[in-house]
Each structure stands twice: as structure tokens, then as C-alpha cells.
Amino acid sequence: MALTFLTTGCWDRVEINNRGFVVGVSVDAQPAKEDEDKSTARSFRICYQIVIPGAQKGGTEGGKASSGYSNLCGEAVSLSAFNQFAADKLSRPPFYDHLKVIIISDRVARVGSGFSDSLDFFLRGTGLRRSIKILVAKGDASQALNSESPNEKLPATDIENISGNRRSLEKPPASHIGYIHERLMNETSFAVQQLETQNKSILVSGSAVFDGRTNREAGTLDARQTAGRNFLLGSKMRGFITFQSDGIRVALDVYEIRSHMRANVRDPEHIVFDVSVHARVSIRETTGAQDLMNTSVMNRIQSDAADEIESMIADAVDKIQHDIRKDALGLGDYLKKNHYHTWKKISNDWDRGKYMLGGCIVKPQVKVSVLQMGIVDKSERG
Amino acid sequence: MKTFEYGDNRIGSREVAMMISSIMIGVGILTLPNQLAKHINSSDGWISIAGAGLIAAACGLVICRLTSRFQGDTFHRYTERITARPVAILVSAVYGVYFLLYLSFAIRSIARISKMYLFDNTPVSFISVAFLLVVVYAVFGTKAALLRLNTMFLPIVLLISVIVMLFAIQLADIGNLKPFLITRPTELLSGTKDATYALLGFEILLFQAPLLRPAVRTEKAMLIGVAIPVVLYLLTYLYSIAIFTREGTAQIIYPTVEIAKEVRVPGQFFERMESVFFTVWIMTIFNSSCMAMEASVSCWRAIFAGLNQRTCIWIMSPVSFTIGMLPQNVSQYNKLGSAVSYIGYGTAAIIPIVLLATARLKGGSRVG
């Protein structure tokens, strides 16, 4: 035994520069060939973004000679098949511990079980973390890995940072793979950030709504509807909302959203959800020359803001209730937690079957508090 | 130089409490939330854990009574007194086998989990051997030193657990603990059964009688010793549900480690808290293994009177290793674990109760 210690090497000793660090993965649908039988397993087009550490520095060499990463793309039936392929192609076998983002094309997400199947590989792997960010791309996902950003060297880091920043209400909070796993297990519907690549630059805005049961994308919410959803759920996102108040346009910086839900379950077919939303804001930009220190002006602004938010929420609820028809608003979840017995009776008919979701009424009551208005009162004279 | 006894080599109640906590906190905590979440809805598992804790405490108190009744005697000797010689030999053999299996299972578990989280290619046998050798080294030393090791490692383990939990607060969503009290009692009972397995180990007190200082109040020490793991398990379970939801926890095989994985310590340096957490966990499993091996050795030595401690260890180690390496796949591994736990119910609960009852019936006089 002791001798074997000395003679054999150490099985897991791998030099750090012999690792192929995969920081980003994109999954696209492989377009079916005409003569292909649709019932056979579809394959994916997968891209790995692999870090080239040496080129990261670039300092002593001078200039931006190399890009610091390289994308390996190929077709494979599953993620593990692609892993094998990558190991065949690369001198440094893939290493996933530093994986940051996984981008899945909406074409994969809309049909079959491509979405959850792609995620299985990354949930099961031991070194991977449950905080890898998942995004759904409109159209082709691999383009995102080729984007160029003025700030970041690696597109994957770029996407991760955009996804993680909480400064916009127009996207839902970043969805981690762990979070998605929990939603899939609970069979609740959820929303995932949506990504779009145009001319090599990335835009993350809006949400893709997934059905927790079929694990497929059921629809999308645009920017405004996503904002409404954020307000409804009291999410931790910060951002701006713009609206008209008394002829002028006002932009508010929303600091904090607090949302409190209550449900009246007397009539299971028409459950009433009273949601009180309290938004703390500061005034960030105005057109016109009103005196913000004037109480009535302030009240008007607050009430107009509240109206605007209520309308956003209504917009979101409407889209979900009537178009997407899957509960990504946390309503069912709330019932399960707080009205369990009622929920047990109707859960099978909530967002399918009798479709109780359609019958319920969401009544938002929004209160806006302007905490600050900035340094100046008026910026121009009328 | 001949060693010289200047200090007192007997242990007080604080050491007893620590010893009991150390041996109880073991591999069980890593999987407990997952096992409970499989059948128990929402966060009701806390009832199971609390129930298991009470059962453990009760059995622990029975053991305390036994030990204080026969102060100064080794387990074998007082079992002999209560029953007959052959019965005592049988009983000791049962305990000997039990602790041996406990040790084997611990070795295998450590190797398995290490392989998952720390290694990739290293064969399980080598990981186990390294661990076993360290355990053997510890058991070669004096018994007092073993107990001192408990005192040295337990605070570190508890500290890291507390740190992880503190930082995990931001990850937890209390809402996930709702709804409350929706599980059927039958499920809760089976959950209690699972939880008791994770709480085995306190029967080790049976073997510490000679070491106790006369004034030691074993009952208090036992209760504290049992309370610490129970509280720890409770918190871990609740955290797991809060962070991963019950359905998520039911799918994650080692939720405790995953919590540590998710924890973000400010400062960005430690992205991988779970390695720290896990390496510290190795320490507590090491403690359990040491105590188990030591207890097993003393059982066998009681049966085979002339057996040297060293020889016994040399024999036991390969046996233990072989048993540990027997399971060839996951289900066999689980079967080994079940076997240990079933025998454990016997050793921790049934036998002490029977012994105490027999002792009471035989004659009320306490042996000083």
C-alpha cells in the first residue's frame, strides 16, 4: 500500500494552466434537415466559451492582439455528448467550475424538453454552483458569445454582469440554475431573463415565462410588463419609470419596492388578490418648471406615479392571465403557502383544466413615496 | 522519559458533553434534510427532528443511569454483573461488531463524499486508507488524548457551521417554510426514524465509565451533548428548506454542502465556502470514527482477555477497510448504512433499557 503511494502519481493533480475553463455555454436548436424524421431525438448546436488565460494579460505583449477566449461550437445530441466532443478537440479538457452563464435559445426552450434537459448536465455536476445564471436568447444564442463589449474581455462575463445588475426594472431578477431547479421541482411557473444580440452587442430586457409543468417557454413579457411584474412581486430590482403628470414628463428612480399580498378565497373560482405595493422613489428628471417643493405638486406626482405602476401591473397580469396562461406571478405559490387547503383543492385546475387563474382578480394598490428630489428644485423657468 | 501523571486524566462533565456531541454529529447531517424532505411536506420535518431528539435524550438518560449505577466499572464488567458471563460476551460482541460497522461506514462515506466534492479520479480506496491510517494513529494514543481531540475539534466545527449559517441568512426565504403543519403523522413518524439514525452515537457513554470523575453529573452532560446536534440538525434542515424549498431539497443529495456552496462571504475571496466547510466536517467525522474504533477495541479486548490494544487495532483496521470497500454501488452503500442504523437502534436503545431494567430487578443496591 505504502509503496503504491509513492510510485503512482496523484490522480487528480492537474496543473492550473492545463484546464480549459468554460465560462459560458450557449444552446441552440440545430435546424432540422428536410429528410430528417421529426420524431428522432433532436440535436443541439452547442457552443462553449473557453478562456485563454495567457492572452488575458496582453500587457507585456502590447496591443489587443488576442481576444482572451475562444468559442468552440458543434452539434451534439446532449450536453455530455458535447463534453466528449470538446475533450476530443481541445488540448485542455473542459472544466466547468467557473461557468458563469448558460444561454438557451428560445427555439430550444419552446419545444420538447430541451430546456430542462440542457440544464440537467449542469445541475448534476459536482463542481458547479447553483448560482450559474440562465438566460433565454431571442433567436440565436451563440451570437451572444461572440458579442463585443467595451468593458469586458469575455462576453460571458459581460453577460453575467448585465444579468446580475439590478439597476433596471425592465428585466426580472437574475435566474440562477438552482432557482430554476426549485421551480421545476415545485412545478411553479417562472420568468427568466431574456437576451437579444444585435450587431454584436447584447441587450437584456423583458422576460421569458416558463411553464413549470411542461418545462417549456410559454410566452414572453415585454419591458413594461416585466416592470409591472417586478412591482407586483416586490422584487429587489431598482430602476426608472417615466410617466406624464400634469403635462410634464417625470422620471422616478425607484429605490425600493415592497409588496404585500393578501388573498380572499371565499370564492375559489374568483379569488381576489389584494396586493399593496409601496414604492420608494426619488425624482430624477423632469421636463417643465414646476415647483417640486409644493405639496400639491408632489402629491399629484405621487398619485400619477401610482397610477402608472398600477397600469403596468395590470398590463402584466393581463398578459399572463389571458395570453400566456401560466402563473408566473407567484399567485399560486402564495395560495399554497397561506391557504393550503384551498390550494390543494384547486391546484390541478389552477393554470390548466378549469383555469382558475383566469378567474382571479388582482387588485393592486400602489403607494409611491418620494423620498428625495435631487439637489435642485427647478431646472428651468417656465 | 517515563511519562508522569501530574495532571488528572479523568474527565469532567464538559468533556462528556463534548464527546457526545462530537460522535453524534457525523455523516447524518449532510443528508438529513434530503431524507426528510422526500416524504415530509413543507417544513414539518422539524417535528421529526425534535421527536428524534427527545427519543435520543431519553435513551441517553437510560444510559446515564446505567453508567452512574456502576461507577468505575467497564461496560463488560457490569454487564456481567447484571447478567451472566456468556450473555455479557454476546452483548459485548454485538457492540464490537456495531462499532466496527459504524467505523467502516464512516470511512466509506468520507471517501465517497470527498470524491464527489474534492477529488475526481482518485480511487475511493486510497482516500479511505489515508483516513483510516489517521484514525489508527489517533487510537494508538491514550484514551485521554482522544477525548482531548474532541475538545479541540468540536469548537472549530461549530464555529464554521455558525459562520455558514450567518451568511446563509441572506439566501434564505422564510416564505418557503410555509405552509405549516400539513404533513400526515405517519410520514412524520417515518421521518423520525430517519432522524434518529442521524442522532446515533451517544451510547458511547457506556464505555467511558472508568474515566469519569466521581462528581460528574452525567445527566446534564448528556442532555447538553444531545441538544447541540439536535439544534444543529434542526437549523440545517430549516435553512435547507428555506433556501431550496422542500421540493428542491428532496432532489439535492447533500443539501448541507450545497448551502455552503451558495454562501457568499463578502470580500469575494472565498467563492468556495463548501470546501472549507467540508474539510472541517472531516474533522468531526474523524472524531466519531475514532471514538467508534476505540469503543470497538475495548469490546473485543473485554471478550478476549489477553488481547493487546495494538494487536487489536492491527486486526481491526484491515477488517474495517474491507467492509468499507464492500459496497460496489450506491444501493449497496445505502444498505450498509441501513444495517448500521438498525443495529444502532438495538445498541442505543434496546440493550441499555433491558440492562437497566434487569439491574433494577436484580437488586436495588448501587454499586459504588
Next chain:
Amino acid sequence: MKEPKAAVQPAELSSSLAENIEQIRSKLGNAADLLVSEHCSKSGVKYAVFCIDGLSNRLIIQEHLLEALIGSESDKAELPVQEIKSTRRLDDAIISILSGDTVVLMEGMSDAWIVGTKTWNSRSVEEPQTEALIRGPRDGFTESFRTNTALIRRRLRDPNLRFESFQLGRRSRTDVSIVYVEGIVNDQLLQEVRRRIHTIDVDDVTGSGFIEQWISDHFLSPFPQIMSTERPDKVTAALMQGKIAIVVDNTPFQLIMPMTIFSFFHSPEDYYQNWTISTVIRVMRFGAAFLATFLPAFYIALLEYHHGMLPSQLAFSIAGSREGVPFPAVVEAFAMEATLELLREAGVRLPKPIGQTIGIVGGLVIGEAAVRAGIVSPIMVIVVAITAISSFSLPSYTFAISLRMIRFLIMLAAALFGLYGIVLSYIVLNIHIANLMSFGIPYATPFAPTFTADWKDLLLRAPFRLLTGRPRMMRTKDKNRMKNK
């Protein structure tokens, strides 16, 4: 007092002066530095005076002793000296001569007078080299036994301070003294120390190191179970805690026992400074000891096994900087650490001016050059530097050396098993420490076994008002060091 085994029957002095002179001369092999002079007093009595040139104070002999002998008008001269003993035994007389005393023999008397005239050139009391403090006394022990005992006496003017002196070593006859405070120290401990010391029966007791290794409980362990120090204030503080000191001639390093592992983290300076600062610095020392032992091992483990553990940016940047470095991190780590040890050893032997420069040159320039040449990565240099600095910050040199040696073993464990290896080696280290005893006290006291009352002075240093009792773990007879108001 043990008799040397060679003695058959203690030889006695005869009453004949000439015979005695002859005997003494021949026993010493007609040594060139043995001065024998014969004198006749006024009253006609013949005296002989023996001394060793270089060991004895010739001034006293010539100005006082000889005057008294020569000018004496009675049968027996009155010697105007303080230190005087008499003996009949030849061996005692010879040993006294060799120790620097003067032996006076009188014709017709078989008793010899031994006059204390010891003096020799020794180093003046100066700051201890290995244990310098910023705020604290700067006197350190010297090679002279009497000076050392005096330094202790000066600090503890307690009548209960006992020095049990005797001589060890058949041929070296080194003066050794067991020092303790009666009424504080535990009697069992004292007896054990006495017993162990008196088992020493060798030719030559070369300094305190020999005694330390002989009487240690576990001589195989890398950890010292007895502390050696050059500072008198350390000794007196230890005596106050109920410990026992051994003062040895011909070495500035005196011994204190029993010791626990925590004592090696304590420095007298902790008591001279404010308690908050001392506490912070003590905690820092524990951190430093941990770094000094484990940091290179962590480097190996993180860079060879657990790449997922590093933050992504750091991982990429390290991977980038290691492009082109030919050796794996393990080899690099071992090579650099070994080089550092070599530099350290070399630095000790170099004369002062060159030593300083080599330190800087070796460290910076060679390291820089190695990095430039691409043999070593810059992170390794940083790791090595931090390790070295951390090990220097420990107050006890012997302890720091032990850690240095252990560091290599842990690096090996890390190279084999990564983080798992580090944990296992940490456990092994703890097992070893748990099994160590120093004169009956487990090495890890008061942490394990636990004496919480002693924790006030362990990791932190509580304000003096709270440090009312002596360490409980020493089981002293007198428990309080402070009178409560």
C-alpha cells in the same frame, strides 16, 4: 549528590603538605596553568596555595589571602574572605581548584580551605539576540552561572525563591540549579523534575540543550516540551506561575518547564503593553503560525487540485501567469521553500554587514530574477515571503523551527491529496499534540483539557485587574497572585 562512578574510595588529604602538593600536582597532570605557591607565616606555619590562572581572581589572592597567610601570627591563619569552606577530600579540593576557587593547605592539617575566588572574563549583560523586545528590559542571561542566578534574584526578592544547586556531568562538572518558588510550585512536579535531572549521568553536559532533550517526555516530537530562554523576565514570570526553571552554566539559554503549546505564543511584551494591543497581537501570532505552516500547502492544493476554489479572476490570472513556467506548482513550491531555508541558514553564519545585504539581495533580486526567467511564478514568491515573515513573528525560535520542518510534511500531504491531505495532516498534528505531555501536563492545556479560568491569558490578554489567579492548570499551592480589594 552523586559520586562519580570511577571513585573507589574518596581519597583524603594527608596532613603532610608536601604529599598533598605532590598529589594535587600529579592529578592535574602538572598543568601549566596550575599555580602552586608555598608560604610561611610569621608564626612559622607553612601554607600552600593552589589556584588556576585565568579562573581565579589573582587580585584577591595576592592582596588579601597571601597577606593574611603570611602575616598571621597564630597557629591558624584568619582569612579575611567571605566565602570559605573546608574539606578533607582530595577530589573536592581538585574540583574546587578547577572551578576557580583557591585551595589553601596547611602543614599538619588534613583539611583544606576552599576560598571562593571565581572570576573569569565573560560577556557583559546585553540584550538577548533571539528575543528582543521593544518595550521591555534589555538584560539577558550570559554564560556565567552566578550572573544568571543574580539576574533572577534581582527580580524576585522573595525569600521563598529557592535555588537547588549541584553539578552535573562527570567530567564537565557543570553548575546546574533548579529554581522554584516554594509555596507556589506543586510538590509533585518538583519531585519529578528533580528525579529526571538526577538521572543524567554523562561525561559532559553541553549546555541546556542537552538537559532539555534528556528530560523531555517525548524526545521524538518536533515540538519542544521545555522552553529555553535568554530573558530573565520570562523566567521570573514563569516562576510566578508555578513553573520550574533550570539555570545552567556556560550557556545563556535557561530552561523553563512544564510548557504547553500556548506558552510558545506568549511573549513578555504582551504584559508590558496595553491589553487590547496585546490581545490583537496574540491573535495575529496564531494566524501567523497557521500561515507559516499551511500557506505553501494551500498554494499547492489550490493550484493543483482545487481550481474551482479560487475566485474566477484570480484563477484566470494565475493560469495566465503560469503559461510557460516549466515546473508544476508542487516542484516550484518545494524548490522555493528549500531555497529559502538555505538562505536562512546562510544568513545566520554570515557576519553582520554581509548578512543584511544577503537577506535583501537573496529575497528580492533572486526572486525577481527567477520570475523574469520564467522558472517561478510571482505568486510563489509572494507565498514564500509571507511564510517567512510569519514564521519570524513567533516569539519562540525553537517553536518556529519546528513549524518550519512540519511545513514540508504538510506540503507533501497537499501534493498527494490536495485539501484533503491538508485536513488530514492538520488532524495528525492535533493528534500528536493531544498525546504530548510536558511533565505530566498535556500539551494542549488549557484548551484541552479545559480550564476556562485560564483562558483569560491564552488567546487574549485580559486586563491586569482580571488576572487575579495563577494558571489553574499548574495546580499551584498558592492560587492567587493578587489581593482582591
